[in-house]
Amino acid sequence: MKGFTGKILHVNLSSGACNVEEPEERFYRKYMGGSLIGGYYLFHHTAAKIDPLSEENVMVFSVGPATGAAVSGASRHCVTSKSPLTNTIASSEAGGYWGPELKFSGFDAVVLYGKAPNPVYLWIHDGAYEIRDAQNLWGKVTKEAQAMIREELNDEKIRIAGIGPGGEKLVRYACIANELAHFNGRNGMGAVMGSKNLKAIAVRGHQKPTFHDEDIIKRMAQEATEKVRNDEGAAAFKELGTNQNFEWNAPVGGVPTRNWSSGTFEDVEKINAKAIKNTVLKRSGTCWSCAQSCKRVVEITEAPFVDPDYGGPEYETTAMCGSNLGIGNLVTISKINEICNKYTIDTISCGGTIGFAMDCYEHGIITKEDTDGLELNFGNEGAALQLSEMIGKGEGFGKLLGEGTARVAERWGEEAKKLAVHVKGKEFPAHMPQVKGSLALAYSCLPFGPDHVSSEHDGSIAEAPISYKLKSLGLDEPQDTSDLNEVKSKLVWFTQCGYSAVDTLSLCQFIFGHWTLFDLNQLVDLVNAVSGWKTNLYEIMMVGQRRIQLFRAYNQREGFHAKDDVLPEKLYQPLADVGPSGGYTINRDDFQKSKKYYYGLAGWDQETGMVSQSKLMEMGLDWIVPEALLQ
């Protein structure tokens, strides 16, 4: 078998027992990688309705067939588990360097069960594995812990995926860091690690996988390099990174501001991509073997000092910890980013939760008595900095906010709930459904809660002529970006299957897709080049859909149905500004009609949202039918 190591490591942290499974090739052909492999094990090895932070939860680290091929976009790995933030299945992808090194160390996936009696880390190297004591690492931020592990194992090239104090303190949106600046950011995977007393997984190996056609891989690598050099869009992405989103979200009033009250931020010019480039940026960062180099690395050499080893704010961070908090100062935003990264807390949920608390404070729902004396007005940079550190450390008012927006709103009452922007307990990423209508569907219906990289955004079909990449999916009718209708249901469903395939294969959404270096046909070429399979776009799209249907069935088992595919009340209130999106809102009827149409496209019951037995059989997932139909 080409592309894979053919080995999956199972580790019981409670007992210390480990074993290696060698699945047949047909298992890999069906589940391929990422969170489809992860979802398979999670479904099989967890009972319904377990506490995600109990030892009964299972977590899976996994890669895909192309991981480790020296081509842009093949650096990623995925963590799958039940989320402590949403109580749904969760899939959280990261770039960086850890994924390829896991494969070089001899494994396609690591499945973790139980809970270690004391803090430990897992050391995997060239087919060997051991659980090692980590009591001296517990409480350390990621940079310290990484250095200590490398020193202990006497190898500076070891790659480490691990947690800081945020994960240890079970912040429900704690993330997992690798190389200090790359993250399995969303859904609280770091808290699951913390609940298992697992500080880190260190990997190192020299077992390069065998690929079927190295010439095609080399040709694609060269093509990526040339495109980044010669294509304005790709070159600009390298130069300015994801913060370019301000360039197109700002002119249409799509920058979340002051807890989603407005789409126009008066200081956007102070925090956008060009401002970052001209002030705090040290250099572009990259992932393993990637020419796109879209990451930000910032440095501030005077107080409050920002360490470039922790990377820099991506668009999501800049918006959620900037405009969403009424903060137009890149120094403060960069510092919040550093704090979140060293403590391993998700910057999106952190910014969302602090923004919600600020909104409640300004509405008089909470006072200084509730906030440990912090004046939580929008724009209070000192309070935002202090609070992000308190969340990371699990201290005082920060400990409460570490529970996430939904749980805090529940505690603060009905008026607070009206200001809480989340779906299934997870905070929104920084793209506004009022402005990009399809995201109303995506955020409400995605199996792991709101996500901005699970379907194509509305701008891509805003004007004729629509790109051939989307026309080939049957999307040939231009639509206003803010419209929410049947065409948008198609946009979400068709592109969601494609995006899901990219995630399943552990490839990068910024390299393989509709606006990126390679389209989905080239993704097929890469899969064939690494595996030797004669796959095609149909099979790849079916793999993407299989992941979605498996996730839907898992959530169904956990009690999630149409009643949970909803939007927060705040989105039904007109945006309060005079900018381009002033007065925009979600129309309830449009949302309900589009949701039913989307359910129909997905093969789900249009009233209950339930996945059918026949759909699961179509996906080759008939083994989950008896459990999925439990009510």
Added chain:
Amino acid sequence: MKCVSVKLTVEFYGYFIDRVKSPAVKVAVSSDLQKGVEEVKTFLFNAYQIESGYMIRINQESMSQRLKRNAEPLLTETDVIKIIPVMSGG
């Protein structure tokens, strides 16, 4: 309503500014809203090979919003056509 030729501003955003080598240019198009916007698209393709992957805003509105509002069915020289590149997520 009589259609005439109007010279209006086409404003570029994001990496289109680099391609055009200017944040804005003046373009003469028909004052008929739909025809004028189509002529802008043709201009974008012919002059800069910008074929897809962008949104158009007329001042702060899309064309269909302006048509629905029906306030200004004709383009005027004070209108600004904004050409905004698109990217999903990030």
